[in-house]
Amino acid sequence: MAHPSPATESATPRLDVLPALDGLRAVAAGLVVLTHAAFLTGFGTSAGLPGHLLARGDFGVAIFFALSGFLLHRGLTAHAHGSGVDLLGYAARRFARIVPAYWVALAAVVIAADPGLRAWFLTGLGLHIYVPDVNIPSFGQSWSVATEVSFYIALPFVVLLLNRLRRRGAARPLVALVVLALITSLLPVFTGPAEFGVELLVERWLPWRAPHFLVGMIFAEALLVPDHPISRALSRLARDPVGCLALAGAAYLASTTPVAGSLTLEPAHGATLLMRTGLSTVVAACVLLPLTLGSPSWWSHVLSHPIVRWVGVVSFGLFLWHLPVFTALYAVSGAQFFRGGLAPLLAIGVPISLLLAFLSHQFVELPSSRLAARLTAHRRQRREGHHSDDREAKRPLEERSTE
Template sequence: ATQVYVADLGIPGFTQSWSIATELAFYAVLPLIVLALRPARRRDLALPMKILVVLAVVGVIASGVIGGGVIGSEPLYERWLPARLTNFVLGMILAEALARPDDRVSLWISRLGASPGACLGLAASAYLLATTPIAGALTLGGVGGEFDHAVKMVLSCVVALGLMVPLLWSEPNTFRTVLTHPASRWLGKVSYGVFLWHLAVFEGLYAVSGLALFAGGMLPLLAVGVPLSLLLAALSYSLVEEPASRWVARRLRRGREEQESASRSRATAR
């Protein structure tokens, strides 16, 4: 379910989890990216941001050149890290902008964030464009033209930018208030579970109801599928995600305490 390197090995009901493989690939190379940027920062504090912007552009070009594989018979090349690089680099650019607010790119982003309405309008416009043929065929199959991937990449980054910037750079606003509401925070906690379970839930509902895909019945399916997905997400968060997070936190805290104890012992011995 979570691999994109061999054709047709996805598990039905969890094929959307392909993105986990791409994310793991990014986290595997992230330390190398950081090490590569360190000399650049020592040379010029503004250089890492310039490199990241260039990487983002290279990633867009790569997504267009790489194209996509045929679902079911070829590896899904468009889901490999090189074709998705810009998505991750955009996050690094935002992190760098927060760390260095005086950078030219940071100043441009902060000016954009001063207008939450414009940011959200930009995100909505890009999202609507992504639902039109300008971003490729409107099917679940492979993307049509080779540069449709590049168009999708640009539009997805514009959506992400439009949603994130008002949260990070603007004054308190309605958008931020809505997303910090307890109900929104709870939805954020269980969001990974919703992502993981929703497709299996809806495939099960289609099988039980006898409905064909895209043949109507959306409202009844949503009325049953959304609560079921939320229930499974809440259970997996409470029974798996939260206990696992606490266990990792305890292990890390214990490791730090042991290191501090060892340091104090060495200092006392001297």
């Protein structure tokens, strides 16, 4: 990585590789896997506090969103300061990173379950979260991919607006993001009585999930203005990983109580959704903060362990494949849903899901990402009129934690 000059260092995001973030992806994926296993077996609502803790593992999605907010905002802001992350390259990498693996997993589900052309088409385009009554049960987790893609589309425009603010003061984008996070966190108040249908879909749309992305963006922006009071306050918190994780744990525990609504698929609304969104945002922020604004600690060392990082590297495939695998195991075994069997479901389903995730990473995600990197590197070379090296195209995806 090229080190910024003293003149630009304070205005350029720190784009060093953060291996612990791969480990945090593993934590997020693990939570999602556990919550789906708890739901399918009925463990989440029948096993007291342990079940309730697993049932709220959907907070792993909030962690994924916060990671995306930090990494992608950091990368695009670096482009704005001339460090070489162009917008077309960003779009190509995002497409290559997400869409091929998503389509492969969806194709397998469609072949096995035959959900119908309408559901296949809308889910394939990520439009199913905007249309009621479109659901492929064994691919239900795909809603968050659609939400993530909507963030990918919105982010460049947000960065352009923030850069206009930056010309009037280096700290203005940070303040604007904090204000935006506070405003969007209040959106659940305007979500009326919920039924399975439009109201359930609304809470999956980007504006309602924006606080999760925005906390990551705030951390990335705080790196640019370390002397701002908000940045200093965040840095003080980040230097205490035990305190951060204790706060995350308290928020997570609170989310298992009625204050955050049902532990089933029953949609939340109003004050209940407000509490659930707020608590999930606190959890995501507190587990991410020490890794981005803090110093190396036991928390970052644990998440940087090679095994944990490996799970994080293949976490997108694990996220895509675990629910189809769980559903297939029920179909093959003849077992009934909601009748127990958490341990065997995890013991058999997780290794199979990890194997499929590894295959997806090796034969779908890596080749498509490398192709996108080569194409964007070639485009950059043609634009610059000389042959710069293409190390970015050759560098393995798992070594890149800047986007």
